[in-house]
Amino acid sequence: MSDALDYLLKARPEALGHYFAFLKDAGKHLDPKTKNLISVITKVHSQTERGLHQYLRRALREGCTAVEVLDALLMAFPALGLAKIIWAVDVILEMKLPEFQPQALTSLSAAPAAGQWHFAAATKDLKDGETLRTECDGRGLFVYRQKTSYRVYDSRCPHQSTDIPELALKGSTLTCPKHRWAFDVKSGDCIRLGNTPLQRIESKVVKGRLMAFW
Ligand code: FES
Known part of the structure; x- marks a missing residue:
């Protein structure tokens, strides 16, 4: 948010509140x-x-x-x-x-424009609040679960594509061994040194099977 919007939000919260509510509602189906x-x-x-x-x-x-x-x-x-x-x-x-x-x-x-769904993991093997490192059809993945929501990331570092190993994970922090960029697996954000997040991969659950798309 810009400094000006931030200022207006503090100065006229009633008026600006409608604007932000509108923006939130306008995209709710996307x-x-x-x-x-x-x-x-x-x-x-x-x-x-x-x-x-x-x-x-x-x-x-x-x-x-x-x-x-x-x-x-x-x-x-x-x-x-x-x-x-x-x-x-x-x-x-x-x-x-x-x-x-x-x-x-x-x-x-x-690369071909159309991808396909791949079986990444059984949801019963993923514990709430934990992250799993897995290989799926030749691609390394990190999968973070929060209750019924899942985030799947490419295991390759967004800096120089180092394939980040399971040992690089401490709690919810993933640290690339090559240049020490660190990522929060809850959001995918880069939280130390770098400025690029982990690459998130589209996913869905079908009958207890977590599927990833690429
Ligand atoms: S390749 Fe991962 S931090 Fe440089």
Whole structure:
């Protein structure tokens, strides 16, 4: 939130409260990834750099890929125009996010667009409040459970793709052995040294089976 909005919220909580309630209600049927992607577009439209940083990181944390962000920007061309799209790409490149490095983009663009569901774990093997490191169809995953909600992350570090081992987990903190970036598995946020969250993978539970999509 900007300092000005923060100030207004304190100065006129009754008035601003309606605005935030409206925003919350307006997106209640959208999944977090879509919601944050739309917010990215609105921040590009208003050319709010800080907001773009904030919502781009959230979108990535919710499992959005770099090519999806670029597709969203290009699809919004009729509203944004080329100048704002170029502005956004400049801002994104300055953030030096590994997902947007040319090499990462090439492999993502070459990957098939449609993924599939993979069996990640049986929910009975996941304890509330704990994190499991597992291998699933050749991909390492960390799975965090909180009651009936699950968060699945790629085990590769968002810094330089080190495959983070199970031993790197202490409580809810995951520390990459290579350069010591640390992550909170409850949110996926990077909490030490770095600035990029773990890559979240879409998941769902079907009859006691946690399925992950990529
Ligand atoms: S590769 Fe993980 S912190 Fe650098």
